[in-house]
Amino acid sequence: MKNSYSNIFTFNKKNLKKTINCLNNGDVAALPTETVYGIGGNAYKKSSIKKIFKLKGRPKSNPLIIHYFNLDKAKNDIVLNDYFLKLYKNFCPGPITFVLKKKAKSKIQPLASAKLKTIAVRFPKHKIIRSILKKINFPLAMPSANKSNKVSPINALDVFEDFKNKIKIIINGGRSKIGIESTVIDLTNFPTILRPGIINKNSIEKVLKLKMKQKFENKKIKSPGMMKRHYSPGIPVLINQNKHDKKSAFMYLGNKYKNNKNFFSMSKRSNLDEAAYNLYKIFRIIKKKGYKKIQINKIPKIGAGIAINDRIKKASNFK
Numbered sequence: 001m002k003n004s005y006s007n008i009f010t011f012n013k014k015n016l017k018k019t020i021n022c023l024n025n026g027d028v029a030a031l032p033t034e035t036v037y038g039i040g041g042n043a044y045k046k047s048s049i050k051k052i053f054k055l056k057g058r059p060k061s062n063p064l065i066i067h068y069f070n071l072d073k074a075k076n077d078i079v080l081n082d083y084f085l086k087l088y089k090n091f092c093p094g095p096i097t098f099v100l101k102k103k104a105k106s107k108i109q110p111l112a113s114a115k116l117k118t119i120a121v122r123f124p125k126h127k128i129i130r131s132i133l134k135k136i137n138f139p140l141a142m143p144s145a146n147k148s149n150k151v152s153p154i155n156a157l158d159v160f161e162d163f164k165n166k167i168k169i170i171i172n173g174g175r176s177k178i179g180i181e182s183t184v185i186d187l188t189n190f191p192t193i194l195r196p197g198i199i200n201k202n203s204i205e206k207v208l209k210l211k212m213k214q215k216f217e218n219k220k221i222k223s224p225g226m227m228k229r230h231y232s233p234g235i236p237v238l239i240n241q242n243k244h245d246k247k248s249a250f251m252y253l254g255n256k257y258k259n260n261k262n263f264f265s266m267s268k269r270s271n272l273d274e275a276a277y278n279l280y281k282i283f284r285i286i287k288k289k290g291y292k293k294i295q296i297n298k299i300p301k302i303g304a305g306i307a308i309n310d311r312i313k314k315a316s317n318f319k
């Protein structure tokens with residue numbers, strides 16, 4: 001099997017060096033994070049950013065998240081504010097992305113942030129990405145390592161499936177612990193969640209001691225990741241389903257239908273964090289088994305269920 005995956009590498013000293021050389025040379029690499037895998041490139045270098053957009057087939061209007069080792073490394077690029085500092089202290093490194101005003105002197109490529117005056121920044125927790133971010137002297141622009149609009153990858157083979165040998169280095173860091181994308185919060189004005197994630201509204205409100213609106217449910221596209229069709233497994237997805245149509249794959253919480261091969265439990269103990277962790281894995285399994293359609297039972301809109309509903313709603317816009 002070695003030859004067919006000649007671009008998937010285990011993480012060791014030699015391959016860390018190889019990855020850093022690759023990034024220093026302006027090339028891109030697929031790297032694990034605790035949310036999903038990303039394709040990272042030098043956020044200060046135009047050609048690296050161009051490569052990322054081209055590989056993904058991502059519209060230029062959809063800005064990239066910029067990843068840093070810590071706040072110290074981000075200080076030249078972002079305008080700090082109290083909301084951010086509080087959230088940073090509580091949740092970073094971790095699965096949360098902050099939209100902040102960009103400093104005039106920032107070297108972030110305008111293309112990376114879709115020419116906006118703001119940038120989205122994140123401080124990921126996964127130890128592999130942190131060891132890379134620590135050793136390079138530029139931040140990484142890093143969207144999820146999937147073709148635009150498709151399901152995010154949660155392991156190295158998922159990345160290979162979309163890109164084959166088009167990415168020279170895919171670092172194998174095991175399965176992403178969270179399994180869905182980061183929470184995105186706009187802090188340029190009153191805090192607003194643009195994309196729900198595992199760090200949820202309640203826990204953010206507790207830290208900031210305020211109440212937010214569920215803006216991401218609005219029709220208006222404020223953040224391009226809120227585009228209507230996204231996270232698509234490539235076959236139609238129907239949500240809030242009560243009755244199995246006898247031939248589709250049916251996703252649900254619990255263990256009720258364990259003897260029926262067409263039923264896929266997202267969490268046997270109905271735990272919503274676990275269901276989020278399994279969401280994309282089950283999408284891929286169902287697609288590979290050749291089903292033509294996915295039905296999903298109603299998922300409660302609490303905790304991680306809010307993020308799950310956001311992703312499956314967008315997946316359901318596939319026609």
Ligand code: AMP
Nearest residue numbers: 063064099118119120143144223224225
């Ligand atoms: P992805 O990299 O695929 O996880 O998607 C990145 C998400 O961050 C998308 O929803 C983007 O629209 C959002 N994002 C990145 N930069 C900004 C920004 N400056 N303002 C608002 N949203 C942003």
Ligand code: MG
Nearest residue numbers: 143144152181
């Ligand atoms: Mg993405």
